[in-house]
Amino acid sequence: xxxxxxxxxxxxxxxxxxxxxxxxxxxxxxxxxxxxxxxxxxxxxxxxxxxxxxxxxxxxxxxxxxxxxxxxxxxxxxxxxxxxxxxxxxxxxxxxxxxxxxxxxxxxxxxxxxxxxxxxxxxxxxxxxxxxxxxxxxxxxxxxxxx
Numbered sequence: 001x002x003x004x005x006x007x008x009x010x011x012x013x014x015x016x017x018x019x020x021x022x023x024x025x026x027x028x029x030x031x032x033x034x035x036x037x038x039x040x041x042x043x044x045x046x047x048x049x050x051x052x053x054x055x056x057x058x059x060x061x062x063x064x065x066x067x068x069x070x071x072x073x074x075x076x077x078x079x080x081x082x083x084x085x086x087x088x089x090x091x092x093x094x095x096x097x098x099x100x101x102x103x104x105x106x107x108x109x110x111x112x113x114x115x116x117x118x119x120x121x122x123x124x125x126x127x128x129x130x131x132x133x134x135x136x137x138x139x140x141x142x143x144x145x146x147x
Contacts, residue, residue, distance in 0.1 A: 001029055002025065002026075002029045002031045002111050002112045003029075003031050003032065003111055004031060004032045004033075004034060004108065004109060004110045004111055004112075005022050005025055005026050005029075005031050005032070005033050005034070005110060005111070005112045005113075005114060006033075006034045006035075006036055006101070006104060006105050006108065006110040006112070006113050006114070007019050007022035007023075007033060007034070007035050007036070007076070007113075007114045007115065008036050008037075008038070008097075008101050008113070008114070008115040008131075008135075009035060009036070009037055009072065009073075009076060009115075009116075010037065010038075011037070011068070011072040012116070014116040014117075014118060014146070014147070015115070015116045017116060017146050018114050018115050018116040018144075018146045019035070019076050019079065020079075021114055021144065021146055022035075022114040022144075023076075023079055023080050023083050023085055024083070025112070025114070025144075026080070026083075026085040027083045027084060027085050031085075032085075032086045032087070032088065033080050033085050033086065033087040033088070034087075034088050034089075034090060034104070034108050034110060035073050035076040035077065035080075035087055035088070035089045035090070036089075036090045036091075036092065036100075036101060036104050037069040037072060037073055037089075037090075037091050037092070038091075038092050038093075038094055038097045038100045038101070039062075039065045039066060039069050039091055039092070039093050039094075040065065040093075040094075040095055041062075041093050041094060041095050042058055042061075042062065066091065066093075069091045070091065073089035073090075073091065074089070076089065077089050088108075090104060090108075092104065097131040097134075098131040098132075098134030098135050098138070099134070101113065101115070101131070101135050102135060102138055102139060105139070105141055110141065111141060111142075112141060112142050112143075112144065113135060113139060113141055113142070113143045113144070114143075114144045114146070115131075115132055115135065115143065115144075115145060115146075116132070116145070116146050116147070117130070117132040117133075117145045117146070117147055118147075132145055
């Protein structure tokens with residue numbers, strides 16, 4: 001039924017559940033797996049504009065984030081390989097996580113999105129946002145959400 005499954009991961013314990021579920025689905029359907037991590041483009045603080053970062057500090061932080069993303073995606077690829085699943089890993093630099101997920105699904109011709117949701121409600125959802133909700137609202141593909 002599914003030929004190419006995209007799993008969005010941020011390395012959290014909750015997203016690791018989504019990775020495990022995506023790998024299991026890909027194995028069951030003999031599908032390819034696309035593992036995606038979206039890395040912010042530059043450091044931000046809660047008080048935007050009140051903290052200044054030097055160019056060196058921004059470069060150091062961005063490199064650290066890119067290295068962490070690569071290491072995380074290599075683990076996903078290794079887990080997929082152990083299950084006999086063909087995996088491709090992608091890192092995208094963007095502050096628009098939901099849009100990046102949707103763009104990646106179109107670019108890589110996925111037919112299912114698997115991702116986690118923290119299940120935030122009320123003011124926490126308003127303040128922290130919900131990338132999962134954005135994907136659910138704008139995707140034309142089925143979305144499997146794990147909590």
